[in-house]
Structures are given as C-alpha cells and as structure tokens.
Amino acid sequence: MTLSFLRLSACVTFLLTLAVGVPTQAQTKPDAMGAPNEFVQQVADQVLAALKADAAVKAGDTARINQIVDELILPYVNFEKTTRLAAGRNWREATPEQKAALVKAFRGTLARTYSGAFTRVDAGTAMKTLAFRGDAAASDVVIKSQVMQSSNTQPIALDYRLEKTADGWKIYDLNVENIWLIENYRNQFTQEISKSGIDGLIAALNKRAQ
Template identity: 50%
Template sequence: MVSQDMTMPAATTPRILTWLLALFAGVALAIGGMQAARAQGAGSPEALIQQVTGEVLTAIKADPSVQSGNPQRLLQLVDQKILPYVDFEKTTRLAAGRYWRQATPEQQKALVKEFRTTLVRTYSGAVSSVKQQTAVELRPSHYPADATDVVVKTAIKQPAGDPIPVDYRMEKAGQGWKIYDVNVLGVWLIENYRNQFSQQIGQNGVDGLIKSLAERNAAFK
C-alpha cells in the first residue's frame, strides 16, 4: 500500500507554483544594454530562456483553455513548446538520486513520464499568475565561454513587492542548451523533490513511487 503523500505542504505551495511558473511559463524578458547583446547571441543559454518564456507566454495568452488549467491542453503545450528545451529525464534522474541506478529501464521511463505529468498537474494552479507578472530581467551570470553546465540568473518582477530571484540550471546537449533545474528563493526544485522521492522509495520502492504519482495524475484528468 502506498502511504507517502506526495502533496506539497501548504506553506511550500507558493514556492512550488513559482518554480513551475518559472520553468514552464515565465514571462516576456526585459533585457537592456550588454545583457541584450549576450542574450541575442546564437546558441547562448540566455537566448534559450528568452525564446522559451516568450513563446509559452504568447501561447497561454492566446488560449483560454490553457488559462483555465485544462490538463489536456497543458500537456499539449508542454509537448509543443517546452519538451524540446527541458531535459525531463535528467531532472527526474537527479530527483531520484541513487535510486535511479537501481531502477530498470522500464521503471525509469515510467518515472520520467509520471513525474513530468506531476509537474504539469501542479503547474495548472500557477497559470493564472502569469497575467499578474510584469517582466523577467536577466541578471549577470558568470561562467567560462566553453562551459557546458551553467546557471542563468533572472528575477521575476511583480506588480507589487520585491523581484523574485529565479535561477535556471542548464546543460549544453549537442548544439543546444536544455533546462534541467530551477532555483527559487534559494531552493532548487530537484533538491525538494529528491527528499520526497527518497522517502517514498524507501517505504514502497520505485514501483511504489511510480504508482503514487500515477494515481494522483489520473485523478487530475
């Protein structure tokens, strides 16, 4: 019997929603001066953040069903606009930690599928927040020119209150970059889920974690 509840504590929910907003939706980037020149550089990680956030925001604003949190449309949006730029497998592998190596290829595939759907399910509660954001500014990110694993720093501007710092961890895969982790207010998404996954797998094994995620995803449909 699966006993570990994968639902986020109430106090954690705002941060999780912001994580998902940053990872899957974002807002139009406001970039100036030297930052703009760097972001427009072909193949730069900053350019990817600009492209993905702009495309997804446009899609959300143009589709009322997405704005209302329709799960099928959200999954379609992720498949069309997000999946090519986010390494869900690496995100899941790092969240599972040492247990990933213990899982069979079939379990790994199922875990990636269910975890991706879990993130989309949680994200549906944050879609309405998109209209309330104003812009995202790129902050100085320092890394070697030949780096293949970088952190791109941004800040989400809000209508009221201080900007929310959001960092993207990205890895160069082939000729392009992919996002695999997001940090909001000093906490990485993968780190948060790793603690939950470890507890679930410790109690019920990898299949127990997959079952738990699948049951909650099924209830979301």
C-alpha cells in the same frame, strides 16, 4: 502552504511552460546554440506571449495544459536528467522500463500540481535574465533571472540550471528562494522508495497526476 512553496509553484510553471510558444513567421525560434542567458530570455518572452494569448490556459483547461506539456516541453527541458537526479542512487537500481515510467509519471505530476499557476500569468507578468558572468565555454551553467508580476511589489529571484548538449542548451533544474527543484523532490522520492520501492513511487506520482 508556505509562501516559499507558492513561489516555487509559480516558478516551476516557467519550467513547464518553456516550450509553450509555437513559433510563427513573425517569431524567431530560440537559439539553443547561442548564449545561455539569451536563450532563456528568448524562450521566456515567447512563452509569456503565448500564455497571455491562450484563453484555454488562462481558464485552467487541464487538457490544454497537458497537451502543451506533453507535446512541446521536450525541446527545451531534459526531464530525464531532472528525474534521474531527483531519484539519486535509486535510479541505478531501476530497470529501463521503470525509468521510462518514472520520467513520464514525474512529468505528469509536475504538470498537474502546478497547472494552477498558469492562470496567474497576467498582462504585467515578465521575466528578465541577468547578465551571464560565468565561463562562456562551460557546459553546465546557472542563469539568474527575476520574475515580475502585477500582484507582487518585489521580483522573485529564479535561477535556471542548464547543460550544453549536442542539440544545444537544455534546462534541467530550477532554484527559487534557495530551494532547488531536484533537491526538494529527491527527499520525497527517497522517502517513497524506502517505503514501497520504485514501482510504489511511480504509482504515487501517477495518483497525484490524476
């Protein structure tokens, strides 16, 4: 496994955990209608605080991790768009039932594949978004950030791609070391679909998620 893939794994975890933090009276819910960089920073701060305090997550409790992903990820991430773009032109050929099954299978695969990265969050883990220099009126933006960990002397550059929806900003793609999540999986999806079709891809993803 290459260093780039390991770093991609760690950073995908931030995508999967962007809804982990459950607001309390002492916390302010991230403002999805505000500036996109501030929104990402608010969510990241809340998530990291929750991860550091959750003994079950740090112990690698798969059931707890899956519960977090299943129940709390949707408010902040557009997984349907992520899956649709990863599937490419094949998405148009899928039935509504296949599309729903593919989204669910892909989400489960990511949660299972990268769950080990949850346990690597330590007291020194932090994320800092950089100043947003794009068009403030744009509906699709890229937010740059840096992830710091106690075990790494150099920060990891991590980009988030977000879209503005009626409900506010939603994240749908990540880039680390010039590897976009959607592009990386699109190649895998295309190969699997060419061999065994949409149903074959869904079956393969579900197998990985076990």
